[in-house]
Amino acid sequence: MKIKWGIVSCGRIAKDFTAALQTLDKKEHEVVAVAARDLKKAEAFAQEFDVPKFYGSYEELAKDPDVEVTYVATINPSHVCVCKMMMDNGKSVLCEKPMGMNRKQCEELIAYAKKSNVFLMEAMWARFNPAYVELRKMICSEKIGKVKHANCTFGIPMQDVERLGMKKLGGGITLDIGIYCVHLASVAFWREKPEKIIASGYLTDEGVDWSASVIMEYSGGRSAAFTYSGLISMANEASVTATEGVIKLRTPFWCTDVLEDMESNEVIFKVPIVELPNTNFMNSYILRFEAEEVRKCIMKGKLQSSTMSWDDTLAVHEILDEIRHQLGVVYDEDISTMNPSRTRKSGSSDINQESKCSKAL
Template sequence: MALKWGIAAAGKITQDFVNAVNTLNKDDHDLVAVAARDLNRAKEFAKKFGVKKAYGSYLELAQDQDIEVVYVGTLNPQHLEVATLMLENGKHVLVEKPLCLNEKQAHKLITCAKQQNLFLMEAIWSRMFPSYQYVRKQIENGVLGDIQTVEVEFGFASLKNKDRVTKNCLGGGTVLDLGVYAIQCCQWAFKQAPKSINATGTLNDEGVDVDVLVEISYGDNKVGKIKTSALNTLSNTAKIIGTKGQITIPSFWCPTSINDIDGTEKTWPLPNAKFNFNSTNSCGLRYEADEVRKCIRANKKESENVTHNESLLIARIEDEIRKQIGVKFSEDD
């Protein structure tokens, strides 16, 4: 039976998500409605992407009885409010990363999902890619030996002009926009909580980070090294280095290929979609949509790929990095 989707917001990420979902089997996914604060924008979105209904408020979307699950693609400060609204109206929820602005909010949202007995997942789509699943097997099979170091660089000079990254009131900064991907990559590789975190960074006039260096220690000389930037375009690659060799993941947040331990390249091409995407490899959002369907149809309340505890830990790491470099949101009080 098709999973009935509602879409909260009509921005670039939700456009890419719906465009990707439309590459999946129509018997598995049904795009029921989209909501935006501007009804005309929602109507244009619905017409373009073949969504059945359009609403001018998130409350209307939450109250639509035809919808099973809502994808929340709003700006960071609205994640808690909009996702809670959907949960309280009986909807399962997939929330764009970061789950919330801080661990306190994330805990509140997860508690709400548990009270409502509904599925909730942070949209860390990277982990659903076949490339990630392949590297996971390589790690678990001992091909890399013991993982010693994870090095991740993620930066785009073009972000210096993006309000969602540069403005404090929008929950900006590279830690929440880019760092969440780098942090999850380290956590995914090491599968344990950090022993210590050391971070330095450069802040803009808004008091949000535009350049960050982080070293996460996991004990036993295991370390995650992270660099994020909204000032410079970086290599945007992850290297997972073990005692027997390394695997390199280009475009690590949405990889369709990896360089394996023996130096060979392995690829997993994405299908073509009806429209061009706004961001790199966004057709891969189809993998997380399928993951959500599988979980909900199996009556699971969280995904094994991105558990609630994992999202809380990632939020805790984000909070600690922001604290060390001096980034504070009003929601942190």
């Protein structure tokens, strides 16, 4: 049975996701509509990807009876209101990461999905990457022994990405790329909560973070360590060290297509490549696997995925909240949910969520 997609926003990741969707069986997936705040951009997107309908507002797409599931790729602060709009109209939602600006917003969306009885998932494509699935199997079966440490670096110069420097647009690097590092640790220690988190980094006068180093301590002397930056290039590799081996995730680790035995340099797993020309991001064909998961869940009548569950989203965002707290990054969305002691370095104006939503729409 086919599911019919609506693409909400026409940015770079939305284009790559749509291109990846079109590599799947057309009897199972079809993009039937796209929406942007600018009708001309929506029309251009529709022409590029042969989408039959295009809209100049997200509300029009939400009300389209042909759309069954939506991929929400709007700016981060608008995720809550846009996802709610889709769910109000009976649409299932795959929401680009981060699902919310903090754990509280994620809880709000999850409660809304339950009430609306629709599927909701955060689009963390790494979880569905066959390389990560294989890594998880190796860890859970203890094929490499017991995991003791996970490590990664993620650095790409991104000062030219305007939104990353603007707090009102959800700027900052922790929610943009640091989230991948936290997810790696979540996979390596399979959903275990760290006992201690230590984070430090660089903030701009605007109060957004451009780089950070984080250590997470787990029981029994186990740990994860990672550094991420939007200022410099880094190796962008990851490794998981266990008592009987070390597995390397080749660059780019967040969407790697190769697992390697670090001691022998032997390739132990490789994701079959699907040609996808003219994409904006590396290995974007891997986005197809999260789309397949959405369809499987919807076909089974599930409201959430067992691979990227609501609990997974909440656990990761709890860690992200703590990292941001230690760095001193406070968004307007945090003011009503955080303790007054957590509002240092905010520099925030009192803009409520409804105002931000109206601007986004």
